[in-house]
Amino acid sequence: MIAHADDELSVGSVIVAEDLPAYVRRVEPPACRERALALLARAEQSRDSLASKLRARGYAAQTVRVVLDELEDDGIVDDARFSEVWLNARVRRAAEGPRALVAGLVRRGVSPDVAESAVESLIANNPEVRTWALRRAIDKILRSRSMTQEELSARLLRKGFTHADIRDIF
Structure with missing residues:
Protein backbone atom coordinates (compact mmCIF):
# COMPACT_ATOMS: atom_id res chain seq x y z
CA MET A 1 0.00 0.00 0.00
CA ASP A 74 4.19 24.22 30.16
CA GLY A 75 6.66 24.48 33.07
CA ILE A 76 8.08 21.04 32.38
CA VAL A 77 11.56 22.29 31.44
CA ASP A 78 12.80 24.91 33.88
CA ASP A 79 16.46 25.88 34.27
CA ALA A 80 15.79 27.53 37.64
CA ARG A 81 14.28 24.30 38.99
CA PHE A 82 17.13 22.26 37.46
CA SER A 83 19.62 24.61 39.15
CA GLU A 84 17.98 24.15 42.53
CA VAL A 85 17.98 20.36 42.23
CA TRP A 86 21.58 20.27 40.97
CA LEU A 87 22.80 22.64 43.71
CA ASN A 88 21.11 20.69 46.50
CA ALA A 89 22.79 17.49 45.33
CA ARG A 90 26.12 19.17 44.63
CA VAL A 91 26.58 20.86 48.00
CA ARG A 92 26.14 17.50 49.70
CA ARG A 93 28.92 15.90 47.63
CA ALA A 94 31.44 18.62 46.83
CA ALA A 95 33.11 21.28 48.93
CA GLU A 96 32.84 24.19 46.50
CA GLY A 97 32.33 27.89 46.89
CA PRO A 98 29.66 30.02 45.25
CA ARG A 99 31.75 30.90 42.19
CA ALA A 100 32.51 27.23 41.48
CA LEU A 101 28.83 26.34 41.87
CA VAL A 102 27.82 29.05 39.39
CA ALA A 103 30.49 27.81 36.97
CA GLY A 104 29.19 24.25 37.31
CA LEU A 105 25.68 25.33 36.39
CA VAL A 106 26.91 27.41 33.45
CA ARG A 107 28.87 24.37 32.18
CA ARG A 108 25.56 22.50 32.22
CA GLY A 109 23.95 25.09 29.96
CA VAL A 110 22.25 27.30 32.54
CA SER A 111 22.50 31.03 31.82
CA PRO A 112 24.87 32.93 34.13
CA ASP A 113 21.99 35.06 35.46
CA VAL A 114 19.87 32.03 36.38
CA ALA A 115 22.92 30.26 37.86
CA GLU A 116 23.92 33.24 40.02
CA SER A 117 20.35 33.72 41.19
CA ALA A 118 20.06 30.03 42.14
CA VAL A 119 23.31 30.09 44.12
CA GLU A 120 22.34 33.34 45.87
CA SER A 121 18.97 31.84 46.75
CA LEU A 122 20.57 28.66 48.10
CA ILE A 123 22.92 30.65 50.33
CA ALA A 124 20.21 33.10 51.43
CA ASN A 125 17.88 30.25 52.41
CA ASN A 126 20.68 28.14 53.96
CA PRO A 127 23.42 30.47 55.26
CA GLU A 128 25.17 27.55 56.92
CA VAL A 129 25.88 26.01 53.49
CA ARG A 130 28.68 28.47 52.76
CA THR A 131 30.43 27.91 56.11
CA TRP A 132 29.90 24.15 55.97
CA ALA A 133 31.33 23.93 52.44
CA LEU A 134 34.29 26.09 53.38
CA ARG A 135 35.11 24.01 56.46
CA ARG A 136 34.71 20.81 54.47
CA ALA A 137 37.05 22.13 51.77
CA ILE A 138 39.64 23.07 54.39
CA ASP A 139 39.46 19.62 55.99
CA LYS A 140 39.80 17.93 52.61
CA ILE A 141 42.74 20.09 51.54
CA LEU A 142 44.60 19.68 54.84
CA ARG A 143 44.15 15.90 54.77
CA SER A 144 46.57 15.71 51.85
CA ARG A 145 49.30 17.84 53.46
CA SER A 146 49.86 20.70 55.83
CA MET A 147 50.29 24.16 54.35
CA THR A 148 50.52 27.80 55.24
CA GLN A 149 47.45 29.97 55.58
CA GLU A 150 48.44 31.70 52.32
CA GLU A 151 48.63 28.40 50.43
CA LEU A 152 45.34 27.27 51.93
CA SER A 153 43.69 30.58 50.98
CA ALA A 154 44.95 30.23 47.40
CA ARG A 155 43.53 26.69 47.16
CA LEU A 156 40.18 27.85 48.56
CA LEU A 157 40.03 30.69 46.03
CA ARG A 158 40.54 28.11 43.26
CA LYS A 159 37.62 26.13 44.69
CA GLY A 160 35.37 29.13 44.15
CA PHE A 161 35.28 30.70 47.60
CA THR A 162 35.56 34.48 47.90
CA HIS A 163 38.17 36.47 49.81
CA ALA A 164 35.40 37.50 52.24
CA ASP A 165 34.46 33.85 52.89
CA ILE A 166 38.06 32.95 53.58
CA ARG A 167 38.66 36.00 55.78
CA ASP A 168 35.58 35.12 57.86
CA ILE A 169 36.82 31.61 58.56
CA PHE A 170 40.31 32.70 59.66
Missing part, protein backbone atom coordinates in the same frame (compact mmCIF):
# COMPACT_ATOMS: atom_id res chain seq x y z
CA ILE A 2 1.40 3.40 -0.97
CA ALA A 3 1.14 5.98 1.82
CA HIS A 4 1.12 9.74 1.49
CA ALA A 5 2.19 12.32 4.08
CA ASP A 6 -1.28 12.58 5.65
CA ASP A 7 -1.87 8.82 5.82
CA GLU A 8 -1.27 6.70 8.88
CA LEU A 9 1.47 4.18 8.28
CA SER A 10 1.20 0.51 8.98
CA VAL A 11 3.56 -2.40 8.53
CA GLY A 12 4.30 -2.77 4.85
CA SER A 13 3.36 0.81 3.92
CA VAL A 14 5.50 2.46 1.30
CA ILE A 15 6.06 6.22 1.49
CA VAL A 16 6.25 8.15 -1.74
CA ALA A 17 9.69 9.83 -1.83
CA GLU A 18 8.38 13.35 -2.31
CA ASP A 19 6.07 12.91 0.72
CA LEU A 20 8.88 11.84 3.06
CA PRO A 21 9.86 15.37 4.27
CA ALA A 22 6.22 16.21 5.04
CA TYR A 23 5.79 12.90 6.87
CA VAL A 24 8.91 13.53 8.96
CA ARG A 25 7.69 17.06 9.83
CA ARG A 26 4.43 15.52 11.02
CA VAL A 27 5.80 12.68 13.15
CA GLU A 28 9.09 14.11 14.42
CA PRO A 29 7.75 16.68 16.96
CA PRO A 30 5.59 14.17 18.89
CA ALA A 31 8.44 11.65 18.90
CA CYS A 32 10.88 14.33 20.05
CA ARG A 33 8.51 15.43 22.82
CA GLU A 34 8.05 11.84 23.95
CA ARG A 35 11.83 11.33 24.08
CA ALA A 36 12.30 14.60 26.01
CA LEU A 37 9.67 13.55 28.56
CA ALA A 38 11.36 10.16 28.96
CA LEU A 39 14.70 11.86 29.66
CA LEU A 40 13.03 14.23 32.14
CA ALA A 41 11.33 11.31 33.89
CA ARG A 42 14.78 9.96 34.80
CA ALA A 43 16.26 13.23 36.06
CA GLU A 44 15.77 16.98 35.98
CA GLN A 45 17.57 18.43 32.95
CA SER A 46 18.70 21.86 31.86
CA ARG A 47 17.25 23.02 28.57
CA ASP A 48 20.69 23.03 26.96
CA SER A 49 21.52 19.51 28.13
CA LEU A 50 18.17 18.22 26.95
CA ALA A 51 18.62 19.90 23.56
CA SER A 52 22.05 18.29 23.14
CA LYS A 53 20.69 14.85 23.97
CA LEU A 54 17.77 15.21 21.57
CA ARG A 55 19.97 16.48 18.72
CA ALA A 56 22.36 13.58 19.38
CA ARG A 57 19.41 11.24 18.83
CA GLY A 58 18.91 12.76 15.39
CA TYR A 59 16.09 15.23 15.92
CA ALA A 60 16.32 18.39 13.82
CA ALA A 61 17.49 21.51 15.67
CA GLN A 62 14.30 23.38 14.72
CA THR A 63 12.12 20.54 16.04
CA VAL A 64 14.10 20.41 19.28
CA ARG A 65 13.76 24.18 19.72
CA VAL A 66 9.99 24.12 19.15
CA VAL A 67 9.44 21.12 21.46
CA LEU A 68 11.58 22.61 24.24
CA ASP A 69 9.80 25.97 23.90
CA GLU A 70 6.49 24.15 24.43
CA LEU A 71 7.84 22.18 27.39
CA GLU A 72 9.22 25.38 28.89
CA ASP A 73 5.88 27.15 28.41
Whole structure:
Protein backbone atom coordinates (compact mmCIF):
# COMPACT_ATOMS: atom_id res chain seq x y z
CA MET A 1 0.00 0.00 0.00
CA ILE A 2 1.40 3.40 -0.97
CA ALA A 3 1.14 5.98 1.82
CA HIS A 4 1.12 9.74 1.49
CA ALA A 5 2.19 12.32 4.08
CA ASP A 6 -1.28 12.58 5.65
CA ASP A 7 -1.87 8.82 5.82
CA GLU A 8 -1.27 6.70 8.88
CA LEU A 9 1.47 4.18 8.28
CA SER A 10 1.20 0.51 8.98
CA VAL A 11 3.56 -2.40 8.53
CA GLY A 12 4.30 -2.77 4.85
CA SER A 13 3.36 0.81 3.92
CA VAL A 14 5.50 2.46 1.30
CA ILE A 15 6.06 6.22 1.49
CA VAL A 16 6.25 8.15 -1.74
CA ALA A 17 9.69 9.83 -1.83
CA GLU A 18 8.38 13.35 -2.31
CA ASP A 19 6.07 12.91 0.72
CA LEU A 20 8.88 11.84 3.06
CA PRO A 21 9.86 15.37 4.27
CA ALA A 22 6.22 16.21 5.04
CA TYR A 23 5.79 12.90 6.87
CA VAL A 24 8.91 13.53 8.96
CA ARG A 25 7.69 17.06 9.83
CA ARG A 26 4.43 15.52 11.02
CA VAL A 27 5.80 12.68 13.15
CA GLU A 28 9.09 14.11 14.42
CA PRO A 29 7.75 16.68 16.96
CA PRO A 30 5.59 14.17 18.89
CA ALA A 31 8.44 11.65 18.90
CA CYS A 32 10.88 14.33 20.05
CA ARG A 33 8.51 15.43 22.82
CA GLU A 34 8.05 11.84 23.95
CA ARG A 35 11.83 11.33 24.08
CA ALA A 36 12.30 14.60 26.01
CA LEU A 37 9.67 13.55 28.56
CA ALA A 38 11.36 10.16 28.96
CA LEU A 39 14.70 11.86 29.66
CA LEU A 40 13.03 14.23 32.14
CA ALA A 41 11.33 11.31 33.89
CA ARG A 42 14.78 9.96 34.80
CA ALA A 43 16.26 13.23 36.06
CA GLU A 44 15.77 16.98 35.98
CA GLN A 45 17.57 18.43 32.95
CA SER A 46 18.70 21.86 31.86
CA ARG A 47 17.25 23.02 28.57
CA ASP A 48 20.69 23.03 26.96
CA SER A 49 21.52 19.51 28.13
CA LEU A 50 18.17 18.22 26.95
CA ALA A 51 18.62 19.90 23.56
CA SER A 52 22.05 18.29 23.14
CA LYS A 53 20.69 14.85 23.97
CA LEU A 54 17.77 15.21 21.57
CA ARG A 55 19.97 16.48 18.72
CA ALA A 56 22.36 13.58 19.38
CA ARG A 57 19.41 11.24 18.83
CA GLY A 58 18.91 12.76 15.39
CA TYR A 59 16.09 15.23 15.92
CA ALA A 60 16.32 18.39 13.82
CA ALA A 61 17.49 21.51 15.67
CA GLN A 62 14.30 23.38 14.72
CA THR A 63 12.12 20.54 16.04
CA VAL A 64 14.10 20.41 19.28
CA ARG A 65 13.76 24.18 19.72
CA VAL A 66 9.99 24.12 19.15
CA VAL A 67 9.44 21.12 21.46
CA LEU A 68 11.58 22.61 24.24
CA ASP A 69 9.80 25.97 23.90
CA GLU A 70 6.49 24.15 24.43
CA LEU A 71 7.84 22.18 27.39
CA GLU A 72 9.22 25.38 28.89
CA ASP A 73 5.88 27.15 28.41
CA ASP A 74 4.19 24.22 30.16
CA GLY A 75 6.66 24.48 33.07
CA ILE A 76 8.08 21.04 32.38
CA VAL A 77 11.56 22.29 31.44
CA ASP A 78 12.80 24.91 33.88
CA ASP A 79 16.46 25.88 34.27
CA ALA A 80 15.79 27.53 37.64
CA ARG A 81 14.28 24.30 38.99
CA PHE A 82 17.13 22.26 37.46
CA SER A 83 19.62 24.61 39.15
CA GLU A 84 17.98 24.15 42.53
CA VAL A 85 17.98 20.36 42.23
CA TRP A 86 21.58 20.27 40.97
CA LEU A 87 22.80 22.64 43.71
CA ASN A 88 21.11 20.69 46.50
CA ALA A 89 22.79 17.49 45.33
CA ARG A 90 26.12 19.17 44.63
CA VAL A 91 26.58 20.86 48.00
CA ARG A 92 26.14 17.50 49.70
CA ARG A 93 28.92 15.90 47.63
CA ALA A 94 31.44 18.62 46.83
CA ALA A 95 33.11 21.28 48.93
CA GLU A 96 32.84 24.19 46.50
CA GLY A 97 32.33 27.89 46.89
CA PRO A 98 29.66 30.02 45.25
CA ARG A 99 31.75 30.90 42.19
CA ALA A 100 32.51 27.23 41.48
CA LEU A 101 28.83 26.34 41.87
CA VAL A 102 27.82 29.05 39.39
CA ALA A 103 30.49 27.81 36.97
CA GLY A 104 29.19 24.25 37.31
CA LEU A 105 25.68 25.33 36.39
CA VAL A 106 26.91 27.41 33.45
CA ARG A 107 28.87 24.37 32.18
CA ARG A 108 25.56 22.50 32.22
CA GLY A 109 23.95 25.09 29.96
CA VAL A 110 22.25 27.30 32.54
CA SER A 111 22.50 31.03 31.82
CA PRO A 112 24.87 32.93 34.13
CA ASP A 113 21.99 35.06 35.46
CA VAL A 114 19.87 32.03 36.38
CA ALA A 115 22.92 30.26 37.86
CA GLU A 116 23.92 33.24 40.02
CA SER A 117 20.35 33.72 41.19
CA ALA A 118 20.06 30.03 42.14
CA VAL A 119 23.31 30.09 44.12
CA GLU A 120 22.34 33.34 45.87
CA SER A 121 18.97 31.84 46.75
CA LEU A 122 20.57 28.66 48.10
CA ILE A 123 22.92 30.65 50.33
CA ALA A 124 20.21 33.10 51.43
CA ASN A 125 17.88 30.25 52.41
CA ASN A 126 20.68 28.14 53.96
CA PRO A 127 23.42 30.47 55.26
CA GLU A 128 25.17 27.55 56.92
CA VAL A 129 25.88 26.01 53.49
CA ARG A 130 28.68 28.47 52.76
CA THR A 131 30.43 27.91 56.11
CA TRP A 132 29.90 24.15 55.97
CA ALA A 133 31.33 23.93 52.44
CA LEU A 134 34.29 26.09 53.38
CA ARG A 135 35.11 24.01 56.46
CA ARG A 136 34.71 20.81 54.47
CA ALA A 137 37.05 22.13 51.77
CA ILE A 138 39.64 23.07 54.39
CA ASP A 139 39.46 19.62 55.99
CA LYS A 140 39.80 17.93 52.61
CA ILE A 141 42.74 20.09 51.54
CA LEU A 142 44.60 19.68 54.84
CA ARG A 143 44.15 15.90 54.77
CA SER A 144 46.57 15.71 51.85
CA ARG A 145 49.30 17.84 53.46
CA SER A 146 49.86 20.70 55.83
CA MET A 147 50.29 24.16 54.35
CA THR A 148 50.52 27.80 55.24
CA GLN A 149 47.45 29.97 55.58
CA GLU A 150 48.44 31.70 52.32
CA GLU A 151 48.63 28.40 50.43
CA LEU A 152 45.34 27.27 51.93
CA SER A 153 43.69 30.58 50.98
CA ALA A 154 44.95 30.23 47.40
CA ARG A 155 43.53 26.69 47.16
CA LEU A 156 40.18 27.85 48.56
CA LEU A 157 40.03 30.69 46.03
CA ARG A 158 40.54 28.11 43.26
CA LYS A 159 37.62 26.13 44.69
CA GLY A 160 35.37 29.13 44.15
CA PHE A 161 35.28 30.70 47.60
CA THR A 162 35.56 34.48 47.90
CA HIS A 163 38.17 36.47 49.81
CA ALA A 164 35.40 37.50 52.24
CA ASP A 165 34.46 33.85 52.89
CA ILE A 166 38.06 32.95 53.58
CA ARG A 167 38.66 36.00 55.78
CA ASP A 168 35.58 35.12 57.86
CA ILE A 169 36.82 31.61 58.56
CA PHE A 170 40.31 32.70 59.66
